[in-house]
Amino acid sequence: MLFTLIHIIHLLTVIIWIGGLSFITIIVIPMLIRWDDPLQKAITFQSIEHRFAPIARVYNIITGVTGFVMVYLTGWHKLYLTARGLPLLIMTIIWLIWFIMLFGLEPLIVKKMLDRMVKSGVKMEIEAVFARMNAMHWVLLTISLAASVAGIVFAHSYL
Secondary structure (H helix, E strand, O other): OHHHHHHHHHHHHHHHHHHHHHHHHHHHHHHHHHOOOHHHHHHHHHHHHHHHHHHHHHHHHHHHHHHHHHHHHHOHHHHOOOOOOHHHHHHHHHHHHHHHHHHHHHHHHHHHHHHHHHHHOOOOOHHHHHHHHHHHHHHHHHHHHHHHHHHHHHHOOOO
16 A cells, blocks of 8 residues: 555646646747847846756655555565666656756756856857757656656666
């Protein structure tokens, strides 16, 4: 019963998290790229990111805690370095990439860059910045979906 409850929380958190990332990647960033006013692009993205990033951090923590609890409860940690455990390893590595991104890179680099753009009002090659941000979000979405596929493969014993 405990495992089932933790698994449900884990899956719902992942669904909401990747859904939010998908919305930002597929809808918001392409929409902002089409806008003409560079300052408005930066302000709008920063206001959305300011609300979404803390939520994504909470989802990352919940996903990590529930994932590691499931690994502990089932003894799956013994599978990490085996062919059967490869999907589990992939999910863990992708979770770690997200953890580093959300708790390290994003607050230190991206937020400061956006703050600087908004405060200075200077264009700062904003088209290039948004093009890189767009590419980065597509990579993050792709690896997040890869982690989901790895979870399906692992859960249904396709390996």
